[in-house]
Amino acid sequence: QRFRFCGDLDCPDWVLAEISTLAKISSVKLKLICAQVLRDLLGEAIEYDKILKLTSDAKLESGDVKATIAVLGFILSSAAKHNVDSESLSSELQQLGLPKEHASGLCRSYEEKQSSLQDRLRACSLRLSQLGSVRWRVDYTLSSSELQEVNEPVVHLTFNVRDRECEKMTAVPVTLSANKFQVLLAELKQAQTLMNTLL
Amino acid sequence: MLLVLSAEHRAHLGCLPRAGGAAIGELGRLALEQLRRGAAPRACETAARKLNVGVDTIQHGVEGLMYLLTESSKLMASIPFRKISEVDFQDSIHVLGFSDELNKSLLQLYLDNRKEIRSILGELVPRLPSYHSLEWRLDVQLASRSLRQQIKPAVTMKLHLNQNEDQTAQVLQTDPATLLHLIQQLEQALGEMKMNHCRRIVRNMK
Numbered sequence: 001q002r003f004r005f006c007g008d009l010d011c012p013d014w015v016l017a018e019i020s021t022l023a024k025i026s027s028v029k030l031k032l033i034c035a036q037v038l039r040d041l042l043g044e045a046i047e048y049d050k051i052l053k054l055t056s057d058a059k060l061e062s063g064d065v066k067a068t069i070a071v072l073g074f075i076l077s078s079a080a081k082h083n084v085d086s087e088s089l090s091s092e093l094q095q096l097g098l099p100k101e102h103a104s105g106l107c108r109s110y111e112e113k114q115s116s117l118q119d120r121l122r123a124c125s126l127r128l129s130q131l132g133s134v135r136w137r138v139d140y141t142l143s144s145s146e147l148q149e150v151n152e153p154v155v156h157l158t159f160n161v162r163d164r165e166c167e168k169m170t171a172v173p174v175t176l177s178a179n180k181f182q183v184l185l186a187e188l189k190q191a192q193t194l195m196n197t198l199l
Numbered sequence: 200m201l202l203v204l205s206a207e208h209r210a211h212l213g214c215l216p217r218a219g220g221a222a223i224g225e226l227g228r229l230a231l232e233q234l235r236r237g238a239a240p241r242a243c244e245t246a247a248r249k250l251n252v253g254v255d256t257i258q259h260g261v262e263g264l265m266y267l268l269t270e271s272s273k274l275m276a277s278i279p280f281r282k283i284s285e286v287d288f289q290d291s292i293h294v295l296g297f298s299d300e301l302n303k304s305l306l307q308l309y310l311d312n313r314k315e316i317r318s319i320l321g322e323l324v325p326r327l328p329s330y331h332s333l334e335w336r337l338d339v340q341l342a343s344r345s346l347r348q349q350i351k352p353a354v355t356m357k358l359h360l361n362q363n364e365d366q367t368a369q370v371l372q373t374d375p376a377t378l379l380h381l382i383q384q385l386e387q388a389l390g391e392m393k394m395n396h397c398r399r400i401v402r403n404m405k
Contacts, residue, residue: 126336126357128370187344194342 003092005079011096018071019097024058025068031105037072038113042120076110080118086111132160132169155181202270202291209295211263214256216297222250223301226257227308230264234319264308267292271309272316285310328362354378 002008006015022030033054040046046069055065079089090107094100137156144150159172176184204212215223225246232239243261247254271288288309292302333356340351351374358369373381391397 126334126355128355128357191342191344194347198341 001095003095004082005075005084005089005092007078007082012074014067015071015074016096018067019093021060021064021068022071022102023097023099024060025055025102026057027099027101027105029054029057030102031109033068034072034076034106034109037069038076038109038117040069041073041077042113042116072106075106076117077121079110080114080121083118086114127164129164130162132162134159153178201287202267202274204267204291204294208263208266211259212267212295214252214260215264216301217252223304223308225250226260226264227304229257229261230268231312231315233261233265234269234316267305268309268312268316269320272313273320326363328360328367331359331361331366333358 001010003011006012025033033051036046036051051069052065055068060068075089075093084092086107089110090103093103093106098106135158139154139156141150141152141154155176155178157174157176159174160169161172162169215226229239229242229246232242240258243257244254247257250257271291275287285306288306289302292305297305335354335356338353338355340349340353342349354373354375356371356373358371360367360369392401
């Protein structure tokens with residue numbers, strides 16, 4: 001059976017297996033655990049001790065606690081990935097056997113944070129490099145070893161490029177004559193106009 | 200298959216009869232710890248003081264035991280051929296000329312820990328880079344400096360690989376047609392597992 005929150009594919013077996021573990025926790029506590037898992041997905045620190053306290057009533061073993069966090073993480077991020085609305089998510093989770101109160105609690109937490117989650121996932125998408133900043137300076141060349149009177153302006157540009165992976169900034173310096181710089185600027189303005197038509 | 204113990208190895212193990220029954224247990228434990236975690240000179244010193252023997256003797260004894268256990272575990276197969284490997288082990292240490300009691304303790308030490316030693320030895324193989332994760336992105340090129348009004352889809356992938364705790368990443372880019380071909384080739388490869396030839400081999404290995 002196909003589920004939208006799994007990207008129109010079958011639900012993975014391990015998710016199916018853990019639904020029954022989720023049902024063991026009370027629906028109120030489940031909503032609080034969801035809040036913690038959402039913090040983790042949004043890049044904030046997860047408070048594992050709080051989760052341990054919340055699951056202590058259900059007498060879950062440590063393996064079950066980790067499985068709970070994993071399955072909630074999967075459901076929430078997968079639903080955000082495929083842009084599933086909270087109603088559909090609730091009905092699909094109930095089809096998988098999650099009790100109604102648990103499903104609605106989960107989906108309410110999801111609904112609050114859906115757009116922040118999607119923003120975060122968009123930011124984490126594959127990206128090879130990123131422009132950090134640009135610095136520039138205009139000089140005027142008076143004279144050189146080749147020609148006594150040069151009298152030409154020159155632009156120095158430094159692009160600070162950030163490598164996505166190691167968070168390192170590399171500086172790429174470029175020096176251009178006035179003509180070259182004008183060509184560069186004209187081309188970039190054309191690209192910008194094209195980009196604006198798409199926004 | 201019999202183990203051949205070198206003269207030096209035999210000399211190192213020669214300290215065992217002098218050490219006595221309880222000491223064998225202690226030395227055995229030290230040998231296993233050394234296998235799991237590496238050499239522990241402090242532990243050897245403590246043992247030397249407790250047993251009233253020189254540190255060097257203890258060190259040699261532990262190393263000798265460790266080598267004996269790893270060589271036996273390496274060369275002698277386990278469970279299906281159990282009887283044969285027990286006899287082989289006993290014959291191999293017989294040459295050391297130890298008492299029956301000592302031989303029995305050594306055999307017990309080997310049998311108890313054989314499985315664990317084999318799994319440790321199994322992890323020492325050199326490894327090729329293995330798959331860790333794959334990030335992908337689907338883009339469409341709409342225009343370039345030389346040509347406007349294009350539609351050129353491309354899939355960009357970052358393949359994360361693991362090699363002995365080293366993480367490397369490879370960036371790849373392809374058009375959808377090549378990607379479909381790639382998927383088809385990989386599915387064919389997976390499909391090979393279901394062919395009779397592979398099935399027969401897998402059945403025999405189990």
